[in-house]
Amino acid sequence: MAMTNPGNKVTQGQFSFLPDLTDEQITAQLKYAINNDWAVNVEYTDDPHPRNTYWEMYGQPMFDLKDPAGILMEINECRKTFPDMYIRVTAFDNTHGWEAPRMSYIVNRPPSEPGFKLHRQERDGRSMGYTIEPYATDKPEGERS
Amino acid sequence: MIIRWRCRPPPSSLNVSTLFKHEPLCVEDMSETENTDSDQELEMLPDDAPVDLQAEFERSQVQEVLDKLDRELVGLVPVKTRIKEIAALLLVDRLRRRFNLTSETPTLHMNFTGNPGTGKTTVALRMAEILHRLGYVREGHLVSVTRDDLVGQYIGHTAPKTKAVIKKAMGGVLFIDEAYYLYKPENERDYGGESIEILLQVMENHRDDLVVILAGYKDKMDKFFESNPGMRSRIAHHLDFPDYSAGELEQIADLMLKEQSYQLDDSARKALSEYIPLRMKMTHFANARSIRNALDRARLRQANRLFASRDRALKKEDLITLTEEDFRASRVFIDGKLDGDPADGILNSMPIQED
Numbered sequence: 014m015a016m017t018n019p020g021n022k023v024t025q026g027q028f029s030f031l032p033d034l035t036d037e038q039i040t041a042q043l044k045y046a047i048n049n050d051w052a053v054n055v056e057y058t059d060d061p062h063p064r065n066t067y068w069e070m071y072g073q074p075m076f077d078l079k080d081p082a083g084i085l086m087e088i089n090e091c092r093k094t095f096p097d098m099y100i101r102v103t104a105f106d107n108t109h110g111w112e113a114p115r116m117s118y119i120v121n122r123p124p125s126e127p128g129f130k131l132h133r134q135e136r137d138g139r140s141m142g143y144t145i146e147p148y149a150t151d152k153p154e155g156e157r158s
Numbered sequence: 159m160i161i162r163w164r165c166r167p168p169p170s171s172l173n174v175s176t177l178f179k180h181e182p183l184c185v186e187d188m189s190e191t192e193n194t195d196s197d198q199e200l201e202m203l204p205d206d207a208p209v210d211l212q213a214e215f216e217r218s219q220v221q222e223v224l225d226k227l228d229r230e231l232v233g234l235v236p237v238k239t240r241i242k243e244i245a246a247l248l249l250v251d252r253l254r255r256r257f258n259l260t261s262e263t264p265t266l267h268m269n270f271t272g273n274p275g276t277g278k279t280t281v282a283l284r285m286a287e288i289l290h291r292l293g294y295v296r297e298g299h300l301v302s303v304t305r306d307d308l309v310g311q312y313i314g315h316t317a318p319k320t321k322a323v324i325k326k327a328m329g330g331v332l333f334i335d336e337a338y339y340l341y342k343p344e345n346e347r348d349y350g351g352e353s354i355e356i357l358l359q360v361m362e363n364h365r366d367d368l369v370v371i372l373a374g375y376k377d378k379m380d381k382f383f384e385s386n387p388g389m390r391s392r393i394a395h396h397l398d399f400p401d402y403s404a405g406e407l408e409q410i411a412d413l414m415l416k417e418q419s420y421q422l423d424d425s426a427r428k429a430l431s432e433y434i435p436l437r438m439k440m441t442h443f444a445n446a447r448s449i450r451n452a453l454d455r456a457r458l459r460q461a462n463r464l465f466a467s468r469d470r471a472l473k474k475e476d477l478i479t480l481t482e483e484d485f486r487a488s489r490v491f492i493d494g495k496l497d498g499d500p501a502d503g504i505l506n507s508m509p510i511q512e513d
Contacts, residue, residue, distance in 0.1 A: 072318065073318065075322075077326060078326055079297040079299050079328070080297050080328040080330065080367065081328075082296075082328040082364065082367035082368070083324065083325025083326070083328040083367075084325070086325070086328075086364070087321075087325070
């Protein structure tokens with residue numbers, strides 16, 4: 014892990030192996046989504062487990078916008094409200110046949126990302142079962158960070 | 159706005175980032191759609207470089223919009239002068255920026271006051287276009303809203319509603335019609351104040367992203383600003399739209415008819431020029447809008463007239479010409495009342511209000 018992911022950063026969604034996107038770069042990506050008529054959502058969570066697909070939505074999904082400034086405003090508000098959480102931006106394509114998110118990338122990370130704990134489970138014979146658990150979710154919901 | 163992707167410098171030693179050599183490329187691919195033709199790069203100039211204001215003016219193609227404004231809007235001289243002044247300010251400001259002279263984005267929020275039908279919405283539309291050509295708004299679209307679109311019905315409803323509208327207007331112009339309705343001092347539980355507060359914040363912090371234009375009747379807007387001094391100080395341009403004179407209204411009628419491919423014969427023209435001063439003296443006179451309604455009713459009467467004589471062969475001429483009787487049948491002439499009253503001849507069953 015340390016070799017391919019030097020900052021020990023959670024790598025989910027687009028651009029996650031890159032340095033964090035600047036606001037300018039985020040704006041350009043938002044513009045790309047707007048030009049494609051995708052609805053953009055801002056979502057947050059404190060549980061970075063890769064199977065956690067249920068992130069909370071911040072505000073309402075944003076349709077019919079012409080300019081990314083409004084979405085950036087929403088992102089910044091979300092950052093202010095939840096500075097210690099993961100925030101991602103999702104662009105949803107509602108055209109028939111797609112009806113799925115077409116873009117998703119992280120725009121905010123907690124200051125420290127403790128990473129994941131690897132659990133080993135000895136099974137019958139000498140076989141092993143493996144699973145991971147984020148350290149970030151050690152505490153119960155509501156008491157984290 | 160130009161957004162440039164910085165490619166990372168080549169790594170000095172072999173490290174992890176060399177594994178992702180292709181990444182700036184893949185990012186760049188996505189950004190290619192960004193460059194719209196409205197983006198004009200401002201190159202910096204040395205101190206002694208001469209600049210050509212005329213060339214800059216032509217490059218911005220503002221003249222085209224100003225000409226269009228002159229062509230399509232009759233009268234309104236003070237408004238047009240003010241718009242030209244604003245355009246000049248923005249143009250000079252652009253030149254200044256090329257010499258790296260600091261100047262803050264000028265406050266462009268505006269307030270349009272005037273009686274109904276004096277062209278406030280039309281001018282707002284043109285304004286969006288001018289600001290777009292000069293690069294002060296990125297998209298140049300106009301979002302036109304009233305109180306209903308901004309203010310919610312219960313606690314916690316207003317802020318998301320107002321914000322949604324603001325987000326839609328970002329990069330363009332937000333036009334708030336009848337803005338004085340936002341503030342209802344007689345009802346202390348009214349949510350309009352919340353909406354105003356959010357607007358004020360955005361008008362201050364997002365000056366680069368959004369231009370707000372308020373519109374309404376003069377006296378009511380004055381009262382509105384009295385009770386919201388913060389709003390007043392954030393608006394730099396107060397434009398007053400004067401009422402049209404009878405002659406101007408006639409020109410407007412001509413423009414409208416031309417647009418809809420109609421024409422007046424001589425007697426009809428005379429009837430119209432008598433009609434306008436009569437109508438101006440009556441209640442609920444709404445300048446250009448009243449004229450449009452009068453023309454709509456004349457078209458209705460024309461259609462009826464043609465239909466009544468349908469045994470006769472019609473020529474193209476008949477279809478486009480409005481005659482005297484189409485105007486003279488108006489109640490404004492007959493007994494000095496507004497059309498659309500129950501007793502009004504052929505219009506009995508038609509829900510047309512004269513306003």
